[in-house]
Amino acid sequence: MKTITQPFPLRAYWGNRALLCLFLCSLLTIGRSFGQTTVPFTLSNNSSYTDANVYVAVVGIINGNHVWIEPKTSTVRLMSASDNTVAGPVIGGNQGPGGNGLYANCFAKLNEIPNKTINIPGIAGCRILISFNSQLYLYFFGASGAPSGYAAPNLANPTDPNQGIRYEMIELTNAATGLWANTTRVDSYQYPMGLEVWGNNSFYKKVGELKTHAQILSQWQSTAPAEFAGCYDATNGIIKFPSKTAAFQSGGAQAGYFNSYVDAIWSKYTNDYLVFNAGNAGTFTGHVSGGVFSFTRASDGQAGRISAKPSQLEVMEGSGVMASGTDLDKVVQAQICAAINRHAIDLNIASGVSQDFATDSKYYVTSPYNWYCKFWHQPDISYNSLTYAFCYDDVFEKSSTINASSPIRATITVGGFAGLASTGVATVYKDCNYSGYAVGLNPGTYTLSQLIALGVSNDDISSIKVNSGYKVTLYRDDNFSGPTIVKTADDACFVDDAFNDSASSLKVETNTTAFSSVIQAEDYTYMAGIQTESTTDAGGGLDVGYIDAGDWMSYNVTIPTAGTYRVIYRVASPNSNTTLRLEKDAGATQLGSVTIPNTGGWQNWTNVAHNVTLPAGSYSIGIATSTGGFNLNYLTITDNLSARLATQNIEQQVTAATDNTLTLSPNPVRNQLYLRGYDKVQTLTVYDLGGHEVLKVPNPGSTISIQSLQTGVYIIKLNRRDNSIKTIKIVKQ
Template sequence: MRIKHHLQVIVAAVATVAGVLISSVGRPVEAAPGEAVPATIPLKVTNNSGRADPVYVYNLGTNLATGQQGWADAAGNFHAWPAGGNPPTPAPDASIPGPANGQSVTLRMPKFSGRVYFSYGQKLVFKLTTGGLVQPAVQNPSDPNRNILFNWSEYTLNDSGLWINSTQVDMFSAPYAVGVQLPDGTTRTTGHLKPGGYNGFYTALRGQPDWAGLIQTAPDGSVLRALAPLYGVETGALPASAMDDYVNRVWSKYSSQTLTVTPFADQPNTRYFGRIAGNVMNFTDSSGATVTSFQKPDSASIFGCFKLLDAPNDLVRGPISRTLCAGYNRSTLLANPNQPDPNSAGFYLDSVTNHYARAVHAQMADGKAYAFAFDDVGNHESLVHDSNPQQANLSLDPLS
């Protein structure tokens, strides 16, 4: 999930050893008086990858109590990042030894909004600028993490509970699943691939003209990841015209027909009506007043759900844009003039579609994924949540 374009920063969990973890001052980590959720919860990381190389885990994010950015150690203690520089300076080593294959480790997760990274074989390289942490950006061939196999989950843990997801908004790479254990002992889980799903995804991408260029390999030829299509367009790995034919057909259809958007499932009477006029899609409300307009989007705007499909955090343009973004990526706008389309069986059927997202969803055991920023439209995202989490789980799955 691409944080700067996503609806909310969600989820990540990790695990470690048996026994009671203690704070740096020797006291058990307990809930503060009156808190709905303890100050920290267990984060169990289990390594089912089948790989022999070492695993490194990182818990990076924003301390929700102070707004400071930093990292958490294995006991859940917060450490603020020091001041960075220009050029960027090395960040402190925030890595936590992860579990060996077939083993688990349990960390403590504090009230953060951020990411849990994991890497195989090598530690990740993080640096600090004057503006804060530099996250890995492997679409840049000179990024120091380009040839490291890694991935991450995103999460928020606060007084209202835990939200944790698996995300493919930036890339599809080392597979993993996330879960949250409920007070009754059951666990909600999402993110597992079908058997053979990891290789199946890459096979599907290679079989799609123009899309195989998203795949990145290591110097030894092993597959590391597939970039999300926005980065493919930005780097030239995917033609910038990838979605043009579909957009042109949408533009033609709604020059003479009306596209109805009902952005809130719990507000069926809140509807907006889109028509093309003067090469602009204008949306009106039930009174006929124009509420917002969209220029003809390009592929980058569609894949990134930004630029010409910007989605501000408001109650009109943002919800309409989110719906349009989902409709374009899933190629449902031509088949259904009433959006969002709730029927996933009709997603990605057009020959022009987000084939990356199609392949991701096709290989998920539960069909859920965050293959683009607004994949949560209609609740098709790989997210679990509970208001009283007992434990978060992160399962490192086989690369097969």
């Protein structure tokens, strides 16, 4: 674990980094009483974890004392060793700083926090910590004195009690100059995050990731150059900052990755002069003498310097000689450190010719550069390409820092913005034609005064359009209570002047629907003993066959909520009394077994099912057998509310009559299906494997667009004009 005593966030997860003058000026009030407006932070859950599996804590400094804020009540508490009452895991005999295996009772589950909102007063060095499936194990020393502060996760320590716990954070300071807040990728990436801040005078800024966790990991693995491939930690599903990996440390394969570039810079400017524009900080001219890189500012002749040629670690982490000396030294060090990571110093420019380090089109073009940082600044990964990928990413405002001089509220989107419309999941309009001005709202709570601050006039609100999968609830008062009006995607227009007559606040949230997930048998992550083969089952494709006693397959799943689920297996077997079992934890946890009947052949398919209890989260499950002697095409995991309908829809495939004059192609399909014999069809209906109707086409023609459907497996029901029915399974790519 690492002891945290410094008051400054805004630089790295747990490291102590020097701050630029900009942040030093913003934090001059640290150590004195804050008089700032309290800012409500609402947590919106757009993740694969349920609210009951998301844990939240808030720590920081007020009036020079280390404090924590109770998430359920927003009450400020002084840190005390007496708060260490939660038993944590003991790894390798490590009993923690207290020697008793106890840690701070400072976390709350998201579903326990009223309105998912925590009120943050004037505070410095604040971190909103968010962990998944478990709280983090922090240790509180005390509010002041020595030692004080808290011990935080140190994943470089193999006996740290937080090993294996996924977590993220928002760093912030609420100071006299306003709210300063940011997401961070310094040290590592563990899960997508989003942050939005609203303020007076129509202030609004948004930062965060745009893709799901799985998409981000996939894109990293498919694009990372060999030098940075080791940053991906497959065991924990995270991406580490390069200097946190063995490859970039002393003795590693990439220990000298930046050395040639740094050596060339120090060599060139021993004879030449480097001139660069540091934006508001002025124009500097630098020269190396005796290994010291000294700079003079043109406007006033003041000096800043880098006391020695930096090591690779100092370049990547902004530490050592890149974070020491006077304030002006640190300004110069930040500029040069950022320029090296971005490879923005052009060694081909003649001595004394001014260079512009602010042109981001020149960043990450010429090797060597910090590819980790380039990845996070891609516009398809981070909103507006803003992120905190290394300690000096705020140079020329490329970081995810938000500064609101008069903040009103903030929303943290756990899971990032993947799947959320850029204008929000609900949109307020001036009239019931969904026209006039439009203000987008993401999941969260909004009082009428907050809506007005966003540019909404309470005299003009007439309609709210709600995206599919979400709902809006209007309340009578600002406490989100009293009589309510609920609007979903199918019933969205407020024609009754609800805002003017009765409503004073609203909540935007997910409109919970039934869960269903289909897993193709051939999409295993690991297996033993099996083979794939072509199947004649509806829809074609592959099945898993040659399953003998002792064979097994494992699959990755994400279960939204702990509870009982129906697991339906598509099987074929010419044998009697064969069985399969479902398990997790590499077989240590048995989830249940099911008997497979004799279906009359290896390609005669039917469904068998059982109910199993599954925990929430992302993990692996396994299918194993002590008998073998069957084939498996796919399995469906669904909640019990939709299991019966899902089973019925799937089983319709078995009883459907063969009709070669009525076909759908291609299969698998991307965007458009071609229907042969369409003149015989009265209605074409598409169902997901949860039994939900997702598309209906009366009197279809020869082509049917399915571009709007998500990737997955669907059942298409063709109602023929002779009142017979044919069903076909398709795979949407």
